[in-house]
Amino acid sequence: xxxxxxxDSRMILVCCGTGCLANGSMEVYQALRxxxxxxxxxxKTYTKTTGCNGWCEKGPLVKIMPDDITYCQVKVKxxxxxxxKTLQTxxxxxxxxxxxxxxxxxxxxxxxxxxxxxxHKIALRNIGEIDPASIEDYIERDGYKAMGxxxxxxxxxxxxxxxxxxxxxxxxxxxxxxxxxxKACADATASPRxxxxxxxxxxxxxxxxxxxxxxxPHTVIEGMIICAYAIGASAGYIYVRDEYSLAVKxxxxxxxxxxSRGYLGQGILGSALSFDIEIVRGGGAFVCxxxxxxxxxxxxxxxxxxxxxxxxxxxxLWGKPTIINNVETWANIPVIINGGAQEFAAVGTExxxxxxxxxxVGKVNNTGLVEVPMGTTLREIIYDIGGGxxxxxxxxxxxxxxxxxxxxPDTMLDLQVDFDTLTRxxxxxxxxxxxxxxxxxxxxxxxxxxxxxxxxxxxxxCTPCREGLKALRETLEAICEGKGKVEHLAFxxxxxxxxxxxxxxxxxxxxxxxxxxxxxxxRDEYLAHINEGRCPAGVCRDLTEFYIDAELCxxxxxxxxxxxxxxxxxxxxxxxxxxxxxxxxxGECVNQxxxxxxxxx
Amino acid sequence: MxxxxxxxxxxxxxxxxxxxxxxxxxIHIPTLCYHEAYGGQxxxxxxxxxxxxxxxxxxxxxxxxxxxxxxxxxxxxPAIEKIRKNIVALLYRSSPSSEFMEKMYxxxxxxxxxxxxxxxxxxxxxxxxxxxxxxxxxxxxSAISAIYRGTDKRISTPFDEASATCIxxxxxxxxxxxxxxxxxxxxxxxxxxNKTFTRVKCERCGEPFATREQLDYIAARTGIEGYEARxxxxxxxxxxxxxxxxxxxxxx
Numbered sequence: 001x002x003x004x005x006x007x008d009s010r011m012i013l014v015c016c017g018t019g020c021l022a023n024g025s026m027e028v029y030q031a032l033r034x035x036x037x038x039x040x041x042x043x044k045t046y047t048k049t050t051g052c053n054g055w056c057e058k059g060p061l062v063k064i065m066p067d068d069i070t071y072c073q074v075k076v077k078x079x080x081x082x083x084x085k086t087l088q089t090x091x092x093x094x095x096x097x098x099x100x101x102x103x104x105x106x107x108x109x110x111x112x113x114x115x116x117x118x119x120h121k122i123a124l125r126n127i128g129e130i131d132p133a134s135i136e137d138y139i140e141r142d143g144y145k146a147m148g149x150x151x152x153x154x155x156x157x158x159x160x161x162x163x164x165x166x167x168x169x170x171x172x173x174x175x176x177x178x179x180x181x182x183k184a185c186a187d188a189t190a191s192p193r194x195x196x197x198x199x200x201x202x203x204x205x206x207x208x209x210x211x212x213x214x215x216x217p218h219t220v221i222e223g224m225i226i227c228a229y230a231i232g233a234s235a236g237y238i239y240v241r242d243e244y245s246l247a248v249k250x251x252x253x254x255x256x257x258x259x260s261r262g263y264l265g266q267g268i269l270g271s272a273l274s275f276d277i278e279i280v281r282g283g284g285a286f287v288c289x290x291x292x293x294x295x296x297x298x299x300x301x302x303x304x305x306x307x308x309x310x311x312x313x314x315x316x317l318w319g320k321p322t323i324i325n326n327v328e329t330w331a332n333i334p335v336i337i338n339g340g341a342q343e344f345a346a347v348g349t350e351x352x353x354x355x356x357x358x359x360x361v362g363k364v365n366n367t368g369l370v371e372v373p374m375g376t377t378l379r380e381i382i383y384d385i386g387g388g389x390x391x392x393x394x395x396x397x398x399x400x401x402x403x404x405x406x407x408x409p410d411t412m413l414d415l416q417v418d419f420d421t422l423t424r425x426x427x428x429x430x431x432x433x434x435x436x437x438x439x440x441x442x443x444x445x446x447x448x449x450x451x452x453x454x455x456x457x458x459x460x461x462c463t464p465c466r467e468g469l470k471a472l473r474e475t476l477e478a479i480c481e482g483k484g485k486v487e488h489l490a491f492x493x494x495x496x497x498x499x500x501x502x503x504x505x506x507x508x509x510x511x512x513x514x515x516x517x518x519x520x521x522x523r524d525e526y527l528a529h530i531n532e533g534r535c536p537a538g539v540c541r542d543l544t545e546f547y548i549d550a551e552l553c554x555x556x557x558x559x560x561x562x563x564x565x566x567x568x569x570x571x572x573x574x575x576x577x578x579x580x581x582x583x584x585x586x587g588e589c590v591n592q593x594x595x596x597x598x599x600x601x
Numbered sequence: 602m603x604x605x606x607x608x609x610x611x612x613x614x615x616x617x618x619x620x621x622x623x624x625x626x627x628i629h630i631p632t633l634c635y636h637e638a639y640g641g642q643x644x645x646x647x648x649x650x651x652x653x654x655x656x657x658x659x660x661x662x663x664x665x666x667x668x669x670x671x672x673x674x675x676x677x678x679p680a681i682e683k684i685r686k687n688i689v690a691l692l693y694r695s696s697p698s699s700e701f702m703e704k705m706y707x708x709x710x711x712x713x714x715x716x717x718x719x720x721x722x723x724x725x726x727x728x729x730x731x732x733x734x735x736x737x738x739x740x741x742x743s744a745i746s747a748i749y750r751g752t753d754k755r756i757s758t759p760f761d762e763a764s765a766t767c768i769x770x771x772x773x774x775x776x777x778x779x780x781x782x783x784x785x786x787x788x789x790x791x792x793x794x795n796k797t798f799t800r801v802k803c804e805r806c807g808e809p810f811a812t813r814e815q816l817d818y819i820a821a822r823t824g825i826e827g828y829e830a831r832x833x834x835x836x837x838x839x840x841x842x843x844x845x846x847x848x849x850x851x852x853x
Contacts, residue, residue: 285750287750302746302747306643306665307643307661307662307665307666309661309665309666309667310667454751455751455752456750456751456752456753457750457751458750458751458752459750459751459754460729460747460749460750460751460752460753460754461644461747461754462643462644462645462646463633463644463645463646463647463688463691463692463728463729464646464684464687464688464691466729466751466752466754467688467691467692467694467695468687468691469751469752470691470694470695470752471691471694473752494683494687495687495691497683498683498684498687498688501649501660501680501684502646502649502660502684502687502688503646504643504644504646504662
């Protein structure tokens with residue numbers, strides 16, 4: 001670890017989160033290992049892989065400690081130069097440093113970069129700093145200290161009181177106060193009791209829980225042990241979707257290491273607590289993120305929710321008292337125990353304490369994983385941390401809370417994000433997806449996309465959700481194809497309201513949010529589709545015609561070169577023309593044109 | 602304990618569902634997926650009611666909501682009626698060839714229904730209440746279940762193939778409110794769920810009354826074999842009556 005090495009040694013951290021891996025970070029790591037083993041270097045070097053640093057846009061990331069140098073988009077061919085210059089002579093390679101787009105200056109440490117400056121890492125505190133496969137790395141950063149503390153100094157009731165005082169609310173979407181949930185379970189009479197980690201993250205574009213399970217699996221395990229002590233549970237389950245293979249692998253390594261140190265199993269650290277954890281690999285159904293469906297799935301039944309008039313804290317897994325919390329919630333628990341409830345509650349807003357991890361994706365410059373205090377505005381997240389909209393285009397909406405969240409327009413960019421403000425805005429926190437959309441996004445098509453996703457991922461058990469989504473999908477498809485009628489809007493509103501009040505589970509009750517929020521904030525766009533037969537964003541193919549503004553066109557030819565159907569012609573330096581017969585309305589020319597010369601009719 | 606339903610005070614056993622309590626007291630709450638033999642499934646959502654518990658009011662499914670507190674229940678408010686109307690309209694939209702749904706639609710929306718498209722496809726009649734699945738679990742052999750997810754959800758045998766466990770008892774078809782399960786049969790054969798069964802004739806009256814597989818299953822489960830097991834329900838009763846008369850004749 002960096003604290004223990006002297007100045008004559010260097011720690012090289014290669015980000016091996018999923019984003020960086022996809023960009024070849026494992027090859028970079030292997031090249032570093034291989035070349036360092038054959039090269040004579042003045043200083044001692046340690047190389048390790050870490051979990052996701054969050055700044056996926058600029059990966060693979062390589063950090064060199066203690067100099068605090070962050071190299072971006074490192075390729076295998078850069079490795080020899082890094083060894084020859086930075087490690088041998090201490091010379092910084094300017095080319096690999098991040099270049100601030102505003103000041104045009106190269107920045108050495110990631111701590112000075114806008115993307116990281118406004119972040120406050122609690123749940124992600126270790127990720128990017130430790131090797132997830134090493135329990136020693138976790139322990140060096142106060143890992144399992146909270147477990148030791150509760151076993152030696154605190155009663156179960158005190159643990160629950162501390163979590164209640166922290167104000168922590170469930171990070172999986174519901175936002176239910178975690179401490180109160182634990183108390184209800186501790187007060188239940190039946191036993192045995194169970195602790196479950198919900199790692200069935202299934203929103204398109206979300207990777208918060210995945211990054212935590214991959215990058216810091218021990219924090220999840222420690223959180224669950226603390227809960228087991230507080231409620232008197234003897235068995236725990238981590239439910240992960242099977243396609244998260246790296247998460248499953250790192251969790252399995254972590255559980256084995258914790259067992260061999262006596263942190264899991266019979267009589268943990270010589271105390272009366274006996275608790276062990278098993279991994280359950282889910283089949284990838286989105287609805288299994290709903291806790292009663294998840295429980296049904298662990299029991300070997302079809303993943304369908306049930307009415308929660310009796311909570312799982314009383315009758316959960318196999319009908320016994322059960323605590324089920326989301327991955328990110330678990331990651332906060334050790335911090336609350338170590339630092340105390342007061343310190344944790346100092347961050348955040350009145351009703352939502354602490355931080356929230358968001359996966360910031362879509363048409364934003366710095367896509368990645370960010371953790372900010374509750375109450376940070378959408379503007380700060382999108383413009384300061386996210387670096388604004390790609391290609392300098394115009395912001396149109398941000399979709400929060402996953403597929404059943406809502407779309408929030410630019411007039412609400414100064415909304416301070418917490419559980420309650422988002423719900424009031426007709427959206428929700430969900431598990432923390434943030435999808436940024438620019439002016440090339442059709443909001444009707446977006447509503448159709450999410451409704452279609454949910455129609456496939458609903459369990460199909462209750463009528464309002466299953467049949468409501470079917471009706472909404474058919475109606476939205478008709479509008480996108482130019483067959484919309486004005487009555488459709490009232491029809492959708494009516495169906496959506498029934499889904500909200502009568503559906504069995506939270507998936508159904510929120511499934512109409514994409515429709516309701518776009519009807520509320522982007523009604524004009526629906527009306528343009530229906531009354532004027534056009535799609536203002538130029539997305540719905542049946543309602544779009546592109547043309548080139550001869551005044552603005554410089555005849556650079558970029559559009560015709562990129563047109564997949566050779567549908568654009570024109571002489572060099574002369575205005576070009578789109579052949580409407582050939583045009584498939586893919587919009588590639590709009591994306592390519594540097595002069596905004598391609599217009600939508 | 603006491604609760605109130607539609608401002609009427611009634612006595613209930615703790616743990617009873619609202620629907621059970623209402624029905625016991627002659628208060629009607631409409632349902633589609635409920636059968637008293639199988640309990641609440643919470644699926645059709647027709648039985649939504651408003652529950653007032655202290656200061657909080659919420660909408661719940663009466664078939665799955667267990668009573669433990671002195672709640673006040675309303676079974677028909679404008680909000681509830683709107684939900685029921687929409688559920689009926691949505692189901693009718695998906696099962697346009699079901700006479701059952703057409704009737705329901707008329708009942709809730711009045712007048713004639715819009716354009717009807719009759720189709721022989723049973724999927725167009727099924728309203729996914731899953732009473733058939735419940736009946737198959739309890740009376741039959743769990744040969745059918747709800748398969749797939751979301752809008753693709755439907756009732757079938759595993760992989761849509763003739764089920765190895767199906768005994769052809771047709772309990773599923775009998776309980777189906779929408780007439781959505783087809784049975785094709787002659788005096789000697791029954792085809793249901795793509796499987797062909799031999800029909801067994803009653804040894805007394807000669808009417809076919811069960812399938813061979815059904816009788817084997819009953820014999821294995823109950824141990825009842827012999828002459829009585831080879832009689833249809835009617836003849837079994839008549840046979841029993843004769844026995845009783847003979848027995849009482851001897852006694853007098």
